[in-house]
Amino acid sequence: MPEAMSMDMGAPPTVQQALLHAQAMGLARIDAQLLLLHVTGREKAGRAWLLTHDQDLLDAAQASAYAALCARRLDAEPVAYLIGHKEFYGLELAVDARVLDPRPDTETLVDWALELMPADGAACRVADLGTGSGAIALALQSQRPAACVWAVDASAGALAVAQANAQRLALPVRFAQGSWLEPLAGQPAFGLIVSNPPYIREDDPHLAALVHEPLSALASGTDGLADIRAIIAQAPARLAAGGWLLLEHGWDQAEAVAALLHAAGFGQVQHRHDLAGVARCTGGQWSGQACTGPA
Template identity: 65%
Template structure:
């Protein structure tokens, strides 16, 4: 992609010819134009409009990064998840649409419970915890992550969305609950513990295509089950 496109139609055609998914190209073009990422109808109505040089340059640069494997969510800085717009970057895993199924299942399990307590382990961007808090404002939702960088992203999302999820730096359930002076008391028992932990073998060849995302959020030991074993081993004492 060395030639700068002059119209939206040419930009999308060039991206497709380079091997980019059409939906990805549309989102990147809208982002380059400063428009809402869901406004694809605008592209159809204005596909012959002259593309500003600055937008064409931004679009070309983003397409090259996407072709190199960088997630679209990182390129545009956000991901739609269960009705929420989350800010994401390379400090956290790009939330997958399949994870919304986990949120739906959790909501089904919590149905009928009043003011449930929920703990999200390995929260990353905060996607699961924030979606549950959004759908169940009566719940007390806690979220843990071993990465301070990830917690900064999650806390930023919570503040921007106005959702009162409580965050804590920690490795799964180790040291829970912690006595922190002046902090909100941490419950020792929960109605639900939810997690989407790493589950890929450390030597899995598919990891080569995921180098832009944090490895600790993807791989878990020789068989991919180290973190799941730890969670299962400690969760019963907190349910």
Template identity: 60%
Template sequence: MNSECNLAQALAAAQTLGLDRLDAQLLLLHVLGKAGADRAWLLAHDGDLLPDELAQQYRQLSLRRAAGEPLAYIVGSKEFFGMTLQVDARVLVPRPDTETLVEWALQQLASKDMPASARVLDLGTGSGAIALALKKTRPDLDVTAVDASAEALAVARANSGKHGLPIHFILGNWFENVSGHFNLIVSNPPYVASIDSHLAALRHEPLEALTAGEDGLNDLRRIIEQAPAHLHPQGWLLLEHGYHQAQAVCGLLSQRGLADVQSRADLAGIARCSGGRWPGEPAGDGQTADNQALISGF
């Protein structure tokens, strides 16, 4: 890429580095200061010259993408459930699969058994994607988001402020520092086995947010074991998990005493989420006082 490079030539050069056409287009739009939805503009202006400074910037970003760095980290944002969320290497990139969990949660929250101002807990919130999607769709919800990483919470808090969606944030590992009871608990926890060969392709993302023991179920086990102590009677626990883990997760839910255990499939037809209803009184002492460890909303 040089000062005589036009947009079509720049895109072709990026593809020779190994980028697919969509990534090449989105990176070029980012360099040009345009939205990702402006791909048609590129086609209409493919003969426009790309200034040398921007051409060099585009090449550097293309090399980063060719080395496997997620596109979202390079451009600093990711679309999720109709929102543009800030993301960087402090958090996982929100996946479209997780929208399945959000949609299921909204279905449960719309049931006649749920109060209008239901209390929702999002465990391992990361960028805040799930919590913010629920709050955006249902502003009447009382949403609390937890993460063990202060850096991840900083990202989630920034997204909360950007979208004007007040969320309570707690710094803690799963239910640590959480008190009171909730009508719905949702989580997209780490579920990749520590020996999984696919981890090499995810080397740019935070490992602690990906892996959970040799079978990938360690964090799911812990959440399922502890969740009843924080659920109102008839409250739901909904969990995202790996493509092959539905049977194991449903077994853990049933063993813990949850009822109506079931799974939901993503757009590819893969059972991606499982959950169940807590039928009885909260397990354990389940303090009802408001949590004193809440970090300011936004």
């Protein structure tokens, strides 16, 4: 039996052997490294630690825990759930199975939103719909401290995760539970509404690989656009004149979302591309002047 398989033989493996074994089982190298850093309590040291300590021995408890985490990862459970956190826009967010694993592509939406928010300390009102872990809302609040940022989710579990993140990061995001903009009906108008809603078709075969994440945050009707339609329908009543609605969507949905925005009366409809060059976000402006008044 190869040396890299020593975790299965009861002998304490070295850091190098544990990583080789995980990769031999089919784990991506980065996943194997992140899980091992977690098990050894060396996450803050970074992956360089694995290189400089490649001959260190794991103890029995570490080897057992690592093998269990590797098995769960091979069953498509997100690394973020396994280690309990994920970095997003420079923030360390606690995540678990109550919320989606934040994707780097969503930082495209944050970048665009920040372009539209005043950077000079002026206040603005922003709503993040379907906040999940709070990733978007917290990123915006961290970059624009003067903003009044609301985070909405229909899931009480998701809001609990987001609120805990906000408290730990000391960011004053406000929270509301309900369907899209409905719980904000009594609030003053918003200058910016952003959302990364569910946008996968309910019969999409890719959902099988996402079985560990909440289905309600992934699938949206027969064409994947049911929730985007609902948000676009509700947004005009909650946007200030000149306010913007920005939506993340699937790789092939940009034109369909643009058509929905045009049909609802939005102008300046445009797209933003992710790092892979895919049109990942589409947004439009409601008529009139932008809302930059006090929160």
